[in-house]
Amino acid sequence: MTDTPMVAAEVTATRIPAAVQFSHPREFAAELRRDRAEVHRGLVRLSCEYRPAEDPPCQELSVIAGYLVDTGSGVWQQIELRHPCGPLWGLGHDSEVQERAERIRSTVEQAIADAGLECRPGRLMTDRR
Numbered sequence: 705m706t707d708t709p710m711v712a713a714e715v716t717a718t719r720i721p722a723a724v725q726f727s728h729p730r731e732f733a734a735e736l737r738r739d740r741a742e743v744h745r746g747l748v749r750l751s752c753e754y755r756p757a758e759d760p761p762c763q764e765l766s767v768i769a770g771y772l773v774d775t776g777s778g779v780w781q782q783i784e785l786r787h788p789c790g791p792l793w794g795l796g797h798d799s800e801v802q803e804r805a806e807r808i809r810s811t812v813e814q815a816i817a818d819a820g821l822e823c824r825p826g827r828l829m830t831d832r833r
Contacts, residue, residue, distance in 0.1 A: 722781075723781070723782035723783070723784055724781065724782070724783050724784070725784045725785075725786060726783075726784065726785045726786075727785070727786060727787055727788070728787065729767075729785060729787055729808055729811050729812050729815070732769060732783075732785035732812065732815070733811075733812065733815035733819075735783055736748065736771070736783070736815055736816065736819050736821070737815075737818075737819055739771070739773045739783065740819040740820060740821060742773045742774045742775075743771050743772070743773055743819075743821055744771065744772040744773065744774060744780065746820075746821050746822050747771065747821065747822050747824055748769060748770070748771040748816045748821050748822070748823055748824070749768075749769060749770050749771065749824055749825070749826045749827055749828045750767075750768070750769045750809060750812055750813060750816065750823050750824070750825065750826075751767075751768055751769075751825055751826055751827050752765060752766070752767055752768070752805055752809065753765070753766045753767075753768045753786075753827065754792070757791055761793075761794065762791045762792065762793050763791070763792045764788060764790070764791055764792075765788075765789045765790060765791070765792050765801055765802070765805050766786050766787055766788045766789060766805075767785065767786075767787045767789060767805055767808045767809050767812065768784065768785060768786050768787075768827055769784070769785040769812050769816075770782060770783060770784040770785070770827065770828030771783055771821075771828065772828065782828060784828070785812065787808050789801050789802075789804045789805040789808060790804060
């Protein structure tokens with residue numbers, strides 16, 4: 705066996721049990737601090753997500769973050785944050801929602817740095833059909 709880091713395809717090929725999802729950034733940050741030694745490749749993904757809302761053309765803006773943690777025996781667990789920031793309607797109120805999302809994103813980014821981990825853009829995706 706080599707010392708090279710596992711790539712995404714290898715992580716996907718391992719067993720990933722149910723994900724743990726947080727909606728509050730402080731809870732996510734606390735879990736991240738506890739897990740920091742087992743975070744896969746020391747990487748945490750962080751991004752904003754825009755989802756269509758029930759009332760088009762409105763979109764819901766959320767801050768999302770995620771990482772994989774090694775639970776042992778080739779089993780990886782996905783840890784996620786999904787923090788809803790509010791609806792975007794294409795009106796003046798949108799700037800408040802976007803500012804809220806930026807504050808949350810900055811808070812999470814700082815928690816990642818404080819844990820000594822690397823923050824990269826994007827969303828952690830696993831095949832959970």
